[in-house]
Amino acid sequence: MDLETxxxxxxxxxxxxxxKEGILNPSFMSEGMMRLSQYVAAVEEHLAxxxxxxxxxxxxxxxxxxxDKKMKVTQAEREVDIELAELKxxxxxxxxxxxxxxxxxxxxxxxxxxxIKEAQTQV
Numbered sequence: 001m002d003l004e005t006x007x008x009x010x011x012x013x014x015x016x017x018x019x020k021e022g023i024l025n026p027s028f029m030s031e032g033m034m035r036l037s038q039y040v041a042a043v044e045e046h047l048a049x050x051x052x053x054x055x056x057x058x059x060x061x062x063x064x065x066x067x068d069k070k071m072k073v074t075q076a077e078r079e080v081d082i083e084l085a086e087l088k089x090x091x092x093x094x095x096x097x098x099x100x101x102x103x104x105x106x107x108x109x110x111x112x113x114x115x116i117k118e119a120q121t122q123v
Contacts, residue, residue, distance in 0.1 A: 007043060009039040010101060014101065017033075023111075029111060032108070040098055043094060043098055043101075047095065047098060053087065054087050057087070058084055065079060
């Protein structure tokens with residue numbers, strides 16, 4: 001699944017879970033939670049690729065500046081930070097979205113458990 005599709009699906013699912021049904025209906029919450037986890041996993045696959053690319057590019061750029069161009073460490077690090085800022089920003093953005101989505105899944109699990117316990121005590 002491409003990143004754009006995974007993000008759109010993740011956002012749509014999160015929005016559906018913000019509805020009255022997404023708060024009160026355990027079956028709806030369970031299905032939404034499952035759908036959300038699949039989209040989040042797809043986003044994380046892309047995130048992992050970005051993190052790998054960042055580490056490889058960071059190491060290569062630092063090597064070039066430190067060993068080949070004989071720059072001082074601070075200058076080399078600053079230049080590399082500037083060069084890789086866009087990729088690092090994408091990683092931070094996706095990391096925040098993924099963390100938030102997994103928090104929602106965890107909260108939904110707790111909510112479903114609470115609703116089930118509440119229903120059992122009312123019988």
